[in-house]
Amino acid sequence: MNDEHTPTDFIREMIHADNESEKYGGRVQTRFPPEPNGYLHIGHAKSICLNFGLAEEFGGVCNLRFDDTNPVTEDQNFVDGIIEDIQWLGFEPNDIRYASDYFEQLYQWAESLIEQDLAYVDDQDAETISEQRGGFTTPGVNSPFRDRTVDENLALFRGMRAGEYADGEKVLRAKIDMNHENMQMRDPVLYRIRREHHFRTGTDWIIFPTYDWAHGQGDAIEEVTHSICTLEFDSHRPLYDWCLANLDLPRDTPEQTEFARLNLTHTVTSKRKLKSLVEDGSVDGWDDPRMPTLRGMRRRGYPAEAIRTFMDHIGVAKSNSTHDIELLESFIRTHLNKTALRRMGVLRPLKVVITNWPEGHSDMREAINNPEDETAGTRQVPFSGELWIEQDDFALDPPPKYYRLTIGREVRLRAGYFITANDVVTDDDGNVVEVHCTYDPETAGGQAPDGRKVKATIHWVSAATAVDATVHLYDRLFTDSHPGSGDTDPLSSLNPNARETVHAKVEPALGEVSGGDVVQFERLGYFAVDPDDTSVFHRTVGLRDEWANIQKRRKNS
């Protein structure tokens, strides 16, 4: 392993220390534990890279464990999708487990807790229990059912399992301390009754363990050593430890460590919020390219490898942080620059007529597929007297520093000829609809024999052989850089114009692409071919655009 690129952080240091002290006999095991109630997003990718990465680096293993303890929201589609997404990201679970695999063991352990007089059945409703929990500065109140005998509790708990009580009628609670300064320790609920169909256990169980009763035990059963989760579980750690300490376990118990979850500007990384976008139709689905989900990013053309590189780069710490989405994009560009084939596509076409081009003649130009990769070779691009160029590449009244096409100026057509604009045709509103140019036959291939230079090279597509394509251009999904900051509703800054669709003219080679391919439209950006319709392209990310910066500066000054 290359030390230079091996990230170091407080978690890796801790594991090194544990290994040196032989805490787990030098063994390292982690897990990634999603609840299958939605698809994975970029925030999960950080956790996945961390957990699987740690296992790999320290010669251990990492399981995928579905935390399926709440039958209300979970289903098999999410399980399948999550497995697929992890594989796409480039990781392979050592094993795939389910918290529901452990329901019987968890139940037995709950009985043992009752036998130790460390848990009791409470008959009160959720609202009452919540009120009795007290506040941060006020002590809680003991439940009137807190002192039931072990035998009574055991009988009641067995009755809960057997279906003798209605949903919500009784819960099992840990007997810890209603006066604890940590609210999580004020007799947390361990089991609740829910007559819901569970996607794996069906109707076998009507009582379900809560997260707190399932998670640490799941870790222990799988022999996880380092249980890594996000910061908000920090206050659960004493409870995690309490549960394990009161079970008869054969080995060292796993150790929970918290890190700061990933936040990105202009992005929401909350499964619940993303779900509402899908459900209210704000986006086309979980795999909409505007979504920060792994499947959305995949459809958009984000390479998995670039996402992993990004995660390595940002590291892991305990301070809450929000990364600039542009940083992620820079990793996407860096990756795609090296790998994407170059093609020409005109997003907003403007007709160019070459007046001195021989009538009816057409020509083939040779173009380089990827200047960053010689092995990518070249291709033939048809050229003729009628072309499409980008509307932005011609200006009747050019702004300062504009050096693209304008009347009387010569520019290069990429891989083609030098052309000079002489005249325009306008419509009734004065809009330019056609530019008349002459070309210099001596400049075939893009060089002038007399050595004269042009300041600009523009892309083009021959009109006769142009292929029609639908191209989706994406902007930030949320206009606010920190959607939901303060007490605002993140959805209030949802950008209704996050997707703009244009009808483009593209070169013939783009008619022969496969779903999922990502190419560079020269001078514009990277575009991913839609997996279901190869005439549809999604703009993955634009190229860095110095000209846009110049214009922005002019506007601001």
Place this chain on the structure above:
RNA sequence: UGGCCAAUAGUUCAGUUGGUAGAACGCCAGAUUUUGAUUCUGGAGGUCGAAGGUUCGAUCCCUUCUUGGCCAACCA
């Protein structure tokens, strides 16, 4: 109001036996360029949240304060 966690360039992070700060991205400038891209070179940018204390010496250790985050679901 209580507890816990955090605070270093615009942003995210390094900075470990305590010796007054580095990287990446971004920004600016130059070179190269048949992509205003890429690549290369250089530059600007920090009273290390504040105030005390320990020490010959503190970004690092201690105290207090400030600011931000999390915690009072039968969600995870």
